[in-house]
Amino acid sequence: MATKSRKFEQAEWFKIFSAKKMRIIAFVLACVIAGGFCLSLVLYANSHADSSSKSYLKSESYKLASNEMYEELCVTASAYLRYVDEDRNYTQSRHLLNDYLNYLDYNRYKYKKTESGIQLIDSQFDYYVGITQNGETRYLSNIKDIENYDSETDKIKAFKSSHKNYILRRDNEVMSDKTSSGQIVDYYYNTAEYQDNVTEEFYADNLVPVGGSYYDNYGRYFYNYGNYDPIAFYNVDSRYNVIKGLDLKNGLKYSDRLEDEEIDDDYDTDDGNEYYDYDNGIYYYEDDYGNTWAKCENLYDLPDYKATDNDDSGITVFFAPKAEKLTAMEKEYTEALNDMYRAKLFVIVFGVIEFMLVCYLLLICAYNAEPESVERWKQGNFLKKVPTEVYLILMALAITFAFVFGACWNYYVSITK
Known part of the structure; x- marks a missing residue:
């Protein structure tokens, strides 16, 4: 065995690969490649989470944006437009209006206060939201030339002909020009009969539910238009009332x-x-x-408790992505998709190189090149003085640092965006 080993180490390539300099270079490269592998893996995992589709319109980002826009418009119709008069003055208590504005602020929905009431601002979607009560319609919209159409039906007809990828809610039905995803989602929400009656609704996961809303005699208003936790507003001071308990x-x-x-x-x-x-x-x-x-x-x-369902049949919601915004988002999504593919390639390349370097280090580190030693493959010594375990620990620390750095960097990027 010893003779074979001596002949083996006489080969020129073995002398090169077993040299001290090569071991040092291999170790440094292994640490660097390990860091690059981990960083690429973090970037790939983060980009892959929203890249299940090659189209932005089918991505989770667009689905989330649509769901948020739909809920915002439905809540606006039910909690705000329902209670404004012809001069856009809010007829309910300031507590209910404040809760509505707090809802917009909490979700970072943009709006402005004007002489004609609250006006929603959105750069991604063209929208129309209205509610018809007693033959009169109160509405908000950011679509140009909206006043050119006399009736709400004419408005919706014109919008449908000029907008693609729209979602329309009217008469407690949801319509769209989208093709159903074929995947059905369950949506459960409470009605006025809170404990005895829970409504179950089925809808395609690329669309939105109809939902509903109700209020009770203690001044609480509940809105269920997609959020699984009911959104609650209060017509009285929502803080604890010490006098009434x-x-x-x-x-x-x-x-x-x-x-x-x-x-x-x-x-x-x-x-x-x-x-x-x-x-x-x-x-x-x-x-x-x-x-x-x-x-x-x-x-x-309580025996005096009473809850009443709102009449949501008069609510009309229409929204569709703006053409110029959709083009920009498609471009941004495509770039993110390409980044994911590049990150995936780096993961594969770094992974293969790291595997080869680790195998090389483990073999060479366990080999003792001293001529007088017979048991050459039983020496766990690297660079003759430092145990192999120390270098493996340093590599593990390098990998950990890369993971932490990648996660922190991704968090920083998401916060700055």
């Missing part, structure tokens, strides 16, 4: 407020804001302001 956001009503001297110190937390008095065998309930109450009930269980 109402917690509207959690749907609770407290009663029989207790004074400090009525509360025994010997109690323990049972569940959330619920406490149990072991001496008296009584449950206490504490609100967010430190007040203690003897009773706590769900609003839906």
Whole structure:
């Protein structure tokens, strides 16, 4: 075995590859390639998440933008246009209007306040949203020459002829010029009969649900137009009402407020804001302001609770991507798709090179080139003085650093965008 080894190491190519300089170069390259591999893998994973289709119109980005636009318009019709008079003055309380504006702000939807009320601003879609009540229609739109058409039907007819990839909601039906994806999505939402009646709706996953809305006698308004968690507005101050013992956001009503001297110190937390008095065998309930109450009930269980479904049949929503914006987004999406393909190529190339370098290092690192040693393949020594494990740890650290850097860089890019 020793003789064969000596003949083997006499080969010129083996002398070159087993030289100290080659080991150092291979190790440095392995670390660099490992970093490049990990960074390419992170970039590929991030770009691949939204690149299941070669067309922007079929991408998750466009689907998300459409769903958000649809919900924004439906909520605007139900929570805002429903309650404006012919002069665009809001007829409900300021709390409900503030919640609507907070909803727009929270989702970063752009709008401006004008003398004729709130005007939605959107650079990606042309839109029309209106609601017809008692024969009168209140609407908002950013489509040019909208006043040239007398009736809403004429407006929609003209829009459909001049816009592609549109979505239209009218008379509680959703229509589109899109071809159905064939994949059906379940959408569940609550109606006024909250506990006894949950509506189930089926629609193609590249379209939008009809949804619905309702309100109750405690001043809460719920909107379900695509978001699985109902959007809630309040016609009264949504903060906890200490006098009435109402917690509207959690749907609770407290009663029989207790004074400090009525509360025994010997109690323990049972569940959330619920406490149990072991001496008296009584449950206490504490609100967010430190007040203690003897009773706590769900609003839906109260005998006076009443909820009413809104009439959404008069809501009309139409929107379609602007031609110039769609062209720009298609170009941007194609570039992102090409970046994904390049990242995939780098992952493959770096992966193959890294695998070859690691195999080379493991073989050479385990070989002892000292002539007097017979057991040449049992020495775990690299560069003669530093154990192989140290270099493997350094490579692992380099890979970890590359992953962390790639993730942080992607987060930075998303935030700046």
